Amino acid sequence: MNNNPFSFLIGGIFSLMIAMGIGRFAYTPILPLMQEALTFTDSVAGYLASSNYAGYFVGAILTGVLPLKKHKTFYLRVSLVASIITTCMMGLTQAYILMLIIRFISGVASAFIFVLASSIVLDKLASAGKTNWSGYFYSGVGFGIFF
Incomplete structure (x- = not known):
């Protein structure tokens, strides 16, 4: 296993x-296009966003109460797969209820990834004396939005 802090940083990003x-x-820039293509109202769009936020809230709480410490990398990987799958699934359905469920699960996965990746990467950077690299780690959010 590679214990290089730079590798952890890149993986975290x-x-x-x-x-x-x-x-x-x-979803922020594509939501108006989804609304137009699927002809749903602003209220429906708001519920989709809220479903994701609720999932994010639940996921953040769960990462604090579940015993994940010994298997953080495993749960991070599972959450990454769940995030990719739920993102892809949104393009495959037009069923509003299914979209709500998918966005909720996506929110849970996002929270798990954010909390677990932060924990893993920041711990590794701290143990290597590279805490000044933490800003680079959080640039992953901006890179993802830009991409």
Whole structure:
């Protein structure tokens, strides 16, 4: 296993790009296009956004109460896969209820990724004396939105 703090940093950046930049924030610019194509109201769009926020809230709480410490990397990987799958699934359905469920699950996965990746990467940077690199880690959100 590679214990190089730079490798952890790069992995963390990509994790945040996937979960936060794409899985969470990509919907902001495409939501009006979804509304037009699927002919749903502003209220429906708001419920979709709220479903994701609720999932994010639940996921953040769960990462604090579940015993994830010994298997953080495993749960991070599972959450990354869930984020990718739920992002892809949004393009495959027109069923509003299914979209609500998918966005909720996506929110849970995003929270898990944000909390677990932060924990793993910041711990590794701290143990290597590279805490000044933490800003680079959080740039993953912006890179994901830009991408």
